[in-house]
Amino acid sequence: MVMIVGLEEENKEIESNMRELARGLLKEKKVDVIIGYKKGTLPMMSQPIIIDKEEDVDKLLWNNTCYVNLAKYLVPRVAKFVDPEKGNLKVGVVAKGCVGRALIHLASENRINLDEITIIGIPCNGVINRQRIEMEIGEKEILEVTASGNNIVVKGKNFEKEFPFDEYMNELCKQCKIRSPPLVSKFPDLHVGACEEYASIVDEFDDIAEFEAKSPEEKWAYIQDALSVCTRCYACREACPMCYCNLCFVDQNKPIWFGKTTDMPDIIVYHLIRAMHMAGRCVACGACSLVCPMGIDLNFINRKLEKIVKQRFDFTSGLDPDTLPPMTDFKMEDAEEFMLEED
């Protein structure tokens, strides 16, 4: 591996490789459009962009604010990439590890046809924990964010502050074992760029063991506290590539299973059932947390989900479209230690 001296250089290297690949794909007409990131209007944000011309390639960017899971743009709630003449367009997707995983998992749920996409793999070096930095900066307006050395530099009127990236990385990125999109050998034409084969992911989940060891009352108090600010704006749902139901359970009636209010019990039930729906499907992109306007850290629930499916069913989402996800599959010898037994 090439030693890269700093974060900035690393990002540049990733970015230029990505642009070259994108240019090549468009030039050789291997794809019709490319979804990627461009500079955002806010300093700590990047935005998605869809390009279809070679000259626009330089608009594509990579830095540590590329939070959005671009796979979201391929699920049918947004208009499909269809051209009235050409039919289905071939789409290139700039994909960090979790975007690649989302695409592969979505294929297993019949959302995406892998024959119609090309994954432009990038070796993601993590995204920043935006909420944490904002919290520490406080009320002051942030005007610019750059990288220098191994630090994130945040500038504003009359202030400049450096944050060590290792520490101020998004929590899920700190634990991430799948930085580049996984290779799927059954689809040799699916990938360009930095993609990797992941045989089996080793993860001890030490980060959530401490929380799990707490008493029910402590956990309940923590959950209440963490979720108490939730306004049920559903930004988490909108950002999530796996949330594509035509009608989300919270919006259903006949029967209205759960209250739609912002009373604590209703909020908790919303997050509990959303978690239930994410089991074996969450690809740990962290988009839900990063878009939360109230700064709720949903990542620790996502980590728990990853842990459940890994430890119970030896499953990691988004590695192989043909491996049945845990809720779709079952085994006679699945663990059932939680069942009530006679003494």
Place this chain on the structure above:
Amino acid sequence: MEKVGAVMIVGAGIGGSQAALDLGDSGLKVFLIESSTSIGGVMAQLDKTFPTNDCAMCIVSPKLVETGRHQNIDLNINCEILKVSGQAGNFTVKVKKNSLYINPDKCTGCGVCGRNCPVEAIDLFNEGLAKYAATSVKYPQAVPLVYAINKDYCIGCGVCAGVCKAKAVEYDRKDEIIDINVGAIILAPGFDEYLPPEVNKYGFGKFKNVVTSIEFERILSASGPYAGRVLRPSDGDIPQKVAFLQCVGSRDYTGEGQPYCSSVCCMYTAKEAVIAHEHQHEVKPTIFSMDIRAYGKDFDKYIIRAQEEYGVRYIRSRISSIDEDHKTKDLILRYENEDEEVIEEVYNMVVLGVGLNPPRDAQHLADKFGIKLNPYGFAETDIFNPVQTTKPGIFACGAFSQPKDIPETVTQASAAAGCVDQILFSERGKLITEKTLPPEIFVAGQPPRIGVFICHCGINIGGYVDVPEVTRYAATLPNVVMSDRNLYTCSADTQGIIKEKIEEYHLNRVIVASCTPRTHEPLFQETIREAGLNRYLFQMANIRDQCSWVHMNQPEKATEKAKDLVRMAVNKARRIAPIDRIKLGVTKKAMVIGGGITGMVAALNFASQEIETHLVQNESKLGGFANHIYHTLEGGDVQAYLSNLIEKINSNKFIHVYLDAEIETINGYIGNFKTTVLHGPNKDRVEFEHGVVVVATGAKEYKPKEYLYGQNKNVILQSEFEKILNTNGAIKDKNTIVMIQCVGSRNDDHPYCSKMCCAEAIKNALLVKKLHPEKEIIILFRDIRTYGFKETYYRKAREAGVIFLRFDENYPPEVTVNGSSLKVDVKAKKVGNLLIPTDLLVLSAGIVAPHEENEELGKMLKVPLNDDNFFLEAHVKLRPVDFATEGVFVAGLAHCPKTIEDSISQANAAVSRACTILSKDEIEAEGKIASVDPSRCSGCGMCIDNCAYNAIELIEDRRFGTVAVINQALCKGCGACSGNCRCAAIDVAGFTSEQIYAMITGRL
């Protein structure tokens, strides 16, 4: 002679019940005759069944309930056969119905009489280990649930007549004699277990802790005398060391027992040992057996698991005698092990693996029905059709013709039904009376008008629950327009009252608060349907089994709970709607895949019922595996049988044969398949429609890589040897012949027994001895698995001088060649290391499933394979020839290794099962099934994999894009799909989200 569209089935165990259901479902009238007072036979007594450890009661009781209430099945209990006359197509049977001394039409099965009976008497069902009263049902889940008085114990005190509120007790009730006219007869009386004689070497009847396996089965059962705890009879202690003795009364030439092998003991003993250890980890089982005969599907794996996971110890020995320690009541066993040492061991309990005898009244039945018994006292049957007795029109199934296990019994039951179909197919529907029902009242959109009927059940509910209070309370609930209470809501007069009230109050929902819907829902549904309401506008609240009977000491709490349950039922009832069961047309044609014996028998059976049949064979000629077989062990001429079959197939106008055929596509579902086949040298394409599929694709002979096969001309396969013996017989120069068993079977690659190799080896060995008595034949084996009557041929072979040497699976024989001479090096048990020079080495190669072909076909038909690539049936025990996918059946070697006779039985069984579909003009889907709301469905496809019946597929909807859709013909209504659906797009009629929501919230 006029044919009669009715069948008599004698014996209502699992075999009789299965045959009755098959025939009843295909439109014939069935008279099911049972000598005891309830149906279910031995299976209902079992705790678990091998090799899946299924709960016997869980799987058998739905079948029994179905038998008990089937409108085409006339169930007669406590009966005796007096006289039989007539012939195939038209028999008259005189039957005596012995009095129960309780009027079965009035008895509601509430059980008050039994609980008040002062005389303690023996209960047969629990094998004498628990005490019950003289008025009793056989067991709590009995079908029919009718009490009977055992006059042998009754003292005539009159208590029961006094307590019976239904006035059902009739001490002077007379026996009844009736004549029943039927076109065919199936005998399924089962077996009786071998009981050691009074003075026996095992001390049975003398030593308290020596029990038979059937007694032990009841000990293991949760509904047995010790509620499932493993306790020994002498002191109620948990026995730690339990010895299981095999072949008690079987493989016995002393005259005390029977010479044949009872076929099932090795497996049921392994199961009992496993379950005993599972119930009580202290139990350390030891099994003493000569051979381990685990010859069935997945049996060997079960034996391995018993040893490895449950610590079951196997000792190869037959116990010569047992002594009792008079103080501790422990048992001292003496035996000789394989190293010829005599060992003495102490056990806390001994279980005798008793064999299966013919039923005690076998001779009586044979005389009455005019059929012959074989020398062992079982029904004699046709050499190629194991359900055909010596008299046309009379069939036998199950253990009556040879000891056998449950799936084989169920297979034969269907096979017997399949043979009856051939005789009586033209008479279907003639003796069935369809009930005329009034048109359904239109209730959609009308506000619910609920009537609640609350049952006292004599004193069963009324004695503990304040029924008047619950009745008053029910009247206060929303949409309830009337509530009433009855002494017995299930009695005939109350049915009249319910109908009157429906009319009087214009009820459009009915609730009965009484006992369990599992037994009584159909009765009440029928009643409201007769009053013009849709069957599904009905709810039950189970205030007996869930209130009065389980909270007898807390009447207030029981009443409060009853009120809650009624309220929850009302809440649900307010949201129930009529359900129309959809009807689907049926293409009355069949496709049989595979042109071996199995496929041909199936095709001919269909054709004999004038059902057009497409027979698809992948080879260039018919015959399959049987082309290599000349005789069966029992002497059946396979080649003659085969050529006869082929001739019949080719001359039958109802059968289309496609040779060199490959299936291109199979589309559709039960009753409505469409298949395209490419066939012949030019691969002509043909497309046809059919209503059912029988998979009879067979299997292949293993081609050994071991023992120099293919490298040395003197190493041949058993099938090649058979050909030599039956054609030119050129073995003159071969003086010593060694046979090796289990080649390509019971190893890591093929961890199953190929079932027929032992018989094949013995058959060929006997033939050699007959032709050339001077030849030396040595058979090297792991277990000799000559189950059933095949055992006698094993005996004959030994008597003829064939040498049998057992080798350990860990030390298989080694074959070396030096010039032209072959040598076999074997570590034989009891003999030691031997180096045997041999002129000819014959390998008993196993049977293997064609992996790729099966997988491909499995995908097309949406049916699964097991780990060994054989097709996996819907249920190992009770649905041996069905697939979970409706309308598709399996038979023969495609299912697992088996004999020709078994394959023929399966073929006929598959036809019988298929005829339950093909005999109908249309099939009715289940009512309570799932449906998808396409506007909610996002088409993720999870439900497809969750569905065990392949009832769901994704389609392109014009409005909603890719969505799941449920095939109503295939859905069984389990709801596994809806349970996982994130979008809540799937709902299950009868258990809708709204209804369950109403019950959850209905508490408040």
Place this chain on the structure above:
Amino acid sequence: MTEQAIEKQTESEKWEPKIIAFLCNWCSYAGADLAGVSRIQYPPNIRIVRVPCSGRINAYFIIKSLTDGWDGVVVSGCHPGDCHYISGNLVARRRFAILKELLEFFGIEPGRVNFMWASAAEGERFAVLIRKATEIVKKLGPNKKFEKKW
């Protein structure tokens, strides 16, 4: 102890949990029937909802029961391998495993929701496990976590 405290204590002792039990039709409901037929006594706290198969039991049913004020939930199906619908209980088992872990992660007491298997022949086991579940829930006290504040 003051009189008030004694009253309070007896009050809490008198408190009886209400438990909703979702039972599959073929095994567990039949097991409950057998408990009845065999007159095996167990605490009167459960209210049974019959469903075709444990596979039908959506997480919504369980969570709704908790939010609706039931003090405990029991879910019972056929033992693995016994399912009347071949594999409905195996599909359900994964769902239950995940739900159980998530509920606990969110701070719901482990004993609030109890999953069990009971066969049609296990009337005794059914009663024993219901007794056990009732005791567990009783020990936990009333389910107030999802109570709305007014």
